[in-house]
Amino acid sequence: MMNTSSARVNYVLALSCQDMPGIVSAVTAELAALGANISDSNQFWDRYSNSFFMRIAFSAPLGVTEEVVRRSLKSPIERYSMKLELNDAARKPRVIIMVSKFDHALLHLLYQIRVGWLNADVAAIVSNHQDCREAAEREGIPFHYLPVSKETKVQQEEKLLKLISETQSDLIVLARYMQVLSTELSSRLFGKIINIHHSFLPSFKGAKPYHQAFERGVKQIGATAHYVTPDLDEGPIIEQQVERVHHAMSVEDLVATGRDIESRALAWAVKMHLETRVMRNGLKTVVFA
Template identity: 65%
Template structure:
């Protein structure tokens, strides 16, 4: 979407305890600075009594994010809001991490190439050399960092440095088959998305499709979630299932799973980069378009 030539688009996310007048207060302040709302989504969690809102709006070009933040500060303080303000003119950057199975990474690169996913891949990190040629073909810096028990802390420190130096907004684990340490998971909480090749919370850990095959399930799926210190327990962003039958082999399950993993991860990354995902304790609020 584009607005008038003399405007720029921002996205405001806010959450606070639910009280009367929140929507009126925030939209009134936006109108007072010349903001024109293009899209608004809101949700009230009745159990936690928390209010969540995402507003995409156009503001005069002369206004910076700091100007808007200052204008909203009285309302933010009055309702004790937590807010995040993003400038849509800035193209977000991601670091993609992958091991040997690169289907999810390839799908991300394709969706970026065709313009469906608006992002810049700042780097690809792997513990194998398999994807180097693909990265070089796309002009993306490639880092092959072997991970062992002895050098894990050192390699994670290099990753943190890469994220900082590149200005990456998100780290995407596109079938990266290494478990991040508790310390790193905490440092990057809400900024690392993993694709798990199972419909969580079922079949956690290794070889979930083989577990599903042995149980004779009729649906398999994939789950994109934020990474936390608790393995495969992070807040879920996106899930999808596909039907399977008794006549299919474990390899057929894996093949079907590759397709659904790629789609689910791409949708989760898109939602995050468009600021449509808000954390709500162990859950997420995901606003659709």
């Protein structure tokens, strides 16, 4: 006898639109007509912009393809002017990780992928230095050395775009990649690049934030994972984490503590993105954790 639970396909649906009556019932009625079973549902109404956000995880009978789901939802999409994202939950997103010399965030991501907490395939590791080549080779991941200078920046970004296309990568993760991406690249890939900034933004932006924090005698330090935009360190925030510090700690202590915070915050942000739990809301995000 066939196990009916295995003869189904799992999807995650995320949508946003202006709030009005009937949105939830219109969507769920169409899913029910397909024989879908909803396993998780989250909604949020932003009263200030009157925007509505919804994430639904559901299973459907085999044969109910993404095309079938989109076709069945065409009526509510048009009626409510929805922005919609639909993902096959079984598909592993492909990720490119970019890194410079510091490898702590990279190694944490690779570990969480290896143990299955992050559901992703790393298509490549890209760096402007050679320091992380050994880590890439140890994991069996292609390593691409793309040194960047003022003269080569445009050429190297073109190589990166080609690599993204060739590997069909879904997400770019800047795991302490210490280069500012061009306005053109940031705009073209908006919503597909996540950066970890070693500071609790919007405080202490730019270079050496832990030194800035030390000089100001802060009592908490943190890290911020955010989408990359053309405005440096101004992109929509996905995740922030903090740790308490005290007056007797040195700059080196703050940096060491910060490395751990950075790794955790970036991994959580990547996880939320991969699971279609992050929805952009103007300069902010809605995160269905």
